[in-house]
Amino acid sequence: MSVGVSAVGFDRRTFLGATGLAVLGGWTGRDRDWDRLRRALTGRLVLPGDADYDTARRPYNTVYASRRPAAVALCASESDVARCLVFAAEERLPVAARGGRHSYAGYSAPEDGLVVDVAALREVRPGPEAVVGGGIALIDLYERLGAAGRLLPAGTCRSVGIGGLALGGGISVVGRKYGLTCDHLRGARVVTPDGSVRVVDEEHEPDLFWALRGGGGGNFGIVTSFRFATDEARDLVPFELRTPAGAAVDVFGAWQEWVVDQPDELWAACRLSSGRRTTAVVSGCWVGTPESLTPVLDRFAAKVPVTRRDLRPMDYPTAMRHYANCLKGCPPFAGTPFVASSRMLRRPLDPARAVGLLDGARSTSVLFDSFGGAIARVGATDTAFPHRDAIASAQVYVDAAGVPEAQARQQVATVRDGMGLDTGYVNYIDPEMPDWRHAYYGPNLPRLQQVARRYDPDHVLAFPQSL
Numbered sequence: 001m002s003v004g005v006s007a008v009g010f011d012r013r014t015f016l017g018a019t020g021l022a023v024l025g026g027w028t029g030r031d032r033d034w035d036r037l038r039r040a041l042t043g044r045l046v047l048p049g050d051a052d053y054d055t056a057r058r059p060y061n062t063v064y065a066s067r068r069p070a071a072v073a074l075c076a077s078e079s080d081v082a083r084c085l086v087f088a089a090e091e092r093l094p095v096a097a098r099g100g101r102h103s104y105a106g107y108s109a110p111e112d113g114l115v116v117d118v119a120a121l122r123e124v125r126p127g128p129e130a131v132v133g134g135g136i137a138l139i140d141l142y143e144r145l146g147a148a149g150r151l152l153p154a155g156t157c158r159s160v161g162i163g164g165l166a167l168g169g170g171i172s173v174v175g176r177k178y179g180l181t182c183d184h185l186r187g188a189r190v191v192t193p194d195g196s197v198r199v200v201d202e203e204h205e206p207d208l209f210w211a212l213r214g215g216g217g218g219n220f221g222i223v224t225s226f227r228f229a230t231d232e233a234r235d236l237v238p239f240e241l242r243t244p245a246g247a248a249v250d251v252f253g254a255w256q257e258w259v260v261d262q263p264d265e266l267w268a269a270c271r272l273s274s275g276r277r278t279t280a281v282v283s284g285c286w287v288g289t290p291e292s293l294t295p296v297l298d299r300f301a302a303k304v305p306v307t308r309r310d311l312r313p314m315d316y317p318t319a320m321r322h323y324a325n326c327l328k329g330c331p332p333f334a335g336t337p338f339v340a341s342s343r344m345l346r347r348p349l350d351p352a353r354a355v356g357l358l359d360g361a362r363s364t365s366v367l368f369d370s371f372g373g374a375i376a377r378v379g380a381t382d383t384a385f386p387h388r389d390a391i392a393s394a395q396v397y398v399d400a401a402g403v404p405e406a407q408a409r410q411q412v413a414t415v416r417d418g419m420g421l422d423t424g425y426v427n428y429i430d431p432e433m434p435d436w437r438h439a440y441y442g443p444n445l446p447r448l449q450q451v452a453r454r455y456d457p458d459h460v461l462a463f464p465q466s467l
Contacts (some may be wrong), residue, residue, distance in 0.1 A: 001204035005454035012071050021301065032091060034071055040083050043076030056117075057109060060159070063400055063408075064106030072115040078189065078197060078224040084116045084173040085222065086195040089460045096463060097222040099135045099161020104340050105431045107218065107463045108164075118163065121224055126150050130230050134163045134223045140323045150230040153178040158324035159333055164217040166226060168427035169385045171393060173238075173285040173323060177229055177264045182213035182385055187227035190220070193460035201227075208280045211451040214385025216426040216440065219448070219467045220455045233316035236431055237286040237293050238323070241300065242308035248272060251280035253351035254303035255368070260391055264373035266296055271368070274355065274361035283427030284370075289313065303364030337400040339408040342428035343421040344371075344390040362452060363399035364411055368392045429465060436465055 015138065046056040056072040058065060070093070073084045088095035094113030101108060109115060118135035118394070125131040126148035132141060139158035145151065153172035155165050162181075170181020178184075180186040187201035190208065198221070199208045211220055243251045255270040262268075268284035282300070282305045286293040297309060314322060321327050358364055371390040380388045387393075396415045400408040407434060418435070424430065424439035437445050452467040459466070 001199045002027065010126050029366055032070070032093075037071075037083070037087050038074075041073060041075070041080045043080050044074045046072040048075060057115070058101070058335060059103065059106050059109045060101045060333075060335045061104060061106055062337045063405055064109055065335070065337075065340065067106060067109040067111050069109055069115045070112045072117055074117050074120060076120050078191065080267075081116055081118065081191045081222050081224055081333040082195045082197060084114060085193050085460065087189060088114050089193050089195075089458065092110060094462070095460060097218055100137055100159050101335075102157065102160045102164065103217075103429065104427075105429050105465070107429070107465070110463065116222060118222065118224065119161065123225070128230060128232070132162055132226045132228055134161075134189075136162050138162060138165070139320065139326055139330060142317060142320040142324075145230060146233060146320065146368055147313075149233050149243055149390060151178070151233040151316055152181065152184060152228055152230050154181045156320075156323035158330050162226065163223050163380065165427060166228075167215065167217040169214045169387075169425065171369055171425075171427075173267050173319075174236070174287055175375055176370060177287045178269050179374040180214075180385060181228075182231070182383060183374070184228045185209075185213050185226060186229050188212055188223050189225040191222050192221040192455045193458065197224075207447075207451050211384050211448055213383035214426075215444075215448050215451070215467070216429075217383075218461055218463060219452050220462070232239070234287050235289070235313060235315055236319040237288065237290050237311055237313045238319055239284055239286065239293065239312065240295070240310045241282040241297065241306050242279065242310075243282070244305055244307060245279070246277055247304065248278045248280040248355045249351045250304050251282065252354060252368075253348075254300060255280075255282055256348040256351070256391070258300045258303060259370040260372065262296060262299075265292075266370075267423065269367060269369045272358055272366045274358040274364040276360065277446045278355045278358040280355075285319070295368065298301050317458060339398045339400050339405065339412050340428055341396045341412050341416040341430035341433060342425040343396070343416060344387045344423035345392045345394060345421065346390055346423070348391070349419060354419065357415045361411055361415075362403070363401075364415060365397050366415060367395045368399065368409075369395070380442070381444060381447075384441070384444050384448055386444050387423060387425070390423075394421075395425075395428050433465075437467075 094110040096108050096110045098108035098115050098117045121133040122136035123133040124144040137159050153174045166181040190198045265287040271281045273279050380386050398408045398411045426440040
């Protein structure tokens with residue numbers, strides 16, 4: 001359903017006339033009249049030469065810190081988003097939405113393009129069905145929901161925006177109990193590249209609603225507001241298990257056996273980290289009490305020696321602060337250079353092979369997050385997220401500080417391709433992922449491409465891995 005012009009306070013024809021675009025058509029780069037767009041926005045337009053341009057353009061992944069967008073629109077309203085998309089379409093200007101600045105491949109900072117920053121759209125109306133602004137950061141969302149006694153499964157990085165995370169799926173430390181973030185989506189307001197604002201749910205624009213649940217950010221339009229079903233907040237028990245040095249192969253093998261047959265209340269991760277000898281650390285989160293968790297951990301300890309158990313019971317808001325490293329206040333936003341990729345495990349990996357990929361490597365880790373539970377009870381084609389039969393996701397991460405980007409990418413490729421898998425998670429988007437369309441979208445690719453052609457026929461929202 002497309003919202004009428006008066007509902008959003010924006011008329012595309014009026015805007016084109018006011019900016020002169022209806023007369024001038026496509027301009028050359030030097031002729032773009034940014035002042036006209038600036039006057040049309042209720043928010044700010046930041047241009048090169050402005051005092052805060054470098055701050056406004058900077059991505060979280062500083063591998064891409066040299067990217068110089070032509071402008072950054074700090075949108076204050078849904079109408080601002082529509083005006084930006086119309087401007088970009090008429091100008092044939094690269095354009096990308098940005099919430100938390102966390103695109104792994106830097107796609108939210110298009111070179112010589114327009115960044116449509118929605119971070120100011122951060123309204124939250126808690127309840128069993130919560131209204132959530134498209135640009136709010138996760139830690140702020142958790143604070144607002146937690147104060148109302150509500151829970152939404154989503155990520156742990158405090159400054160990630162809800163938009164990109166939810167649109168690509170949304171892995172959570174309570175995901176096996178409550179599902180992916182996208183599984184809780186009940187509706188959205190979406191600005192499509194023609195400047196229309198569409199109210200999307202199961203009954204209105206159902207194909208677009210399907211695509212928004214796992215089809216990845218930036219492909220169909222810019223979401224300005226979400227409606228999420230929430231659950232009653234429960235007490236949680238974050239935990240970490242220590243195992244003997246030199247036991248990484250045994251630990252990872254035991255972890256893979258253990259996680260496939262556990263209650264939904266358990267989410268568990270295994271991090272393999274490189275060094276002279278690869279190390280393995282098992283951690284997780286339990287929905288319940290320490291007493292009810294103990295026998296579940298005993299089953300892991302029966303497979304491999306556990307030298308220490310660290311259990312930290314806490315309420316839901318405190319647990320989210322714990323995972324976000326915000327128990328003593330959130331540190332200021334700061335980027336970091338990294339290169340990353342992913343695979344989805346539909347079967348256990350040979351643990352010796354997995355550990356061997358990291359032995360002797362520099363600053364490389366693989367984080368395996370357990371799937372199953374509520375995630376697996378949704379069909380592979382019921383939403384756009386296809387990896388419902390996965391037992392785990394694998395995030396490959398290389399710290400790129402002080403090394404050439406090409407060297408870091410080669411190390412990522414060695415681990416990614418050495419696993420012998422052909423899948424991937426779109427939220428950990430990798431510009432060098434082999435056969436990325438099928439890796440990220442699997443059997444849902446043809447339908448997603450149809451939806452993209454319908455809502456963005458001119459490919460306004462184009463980037464190297466767009467649909």
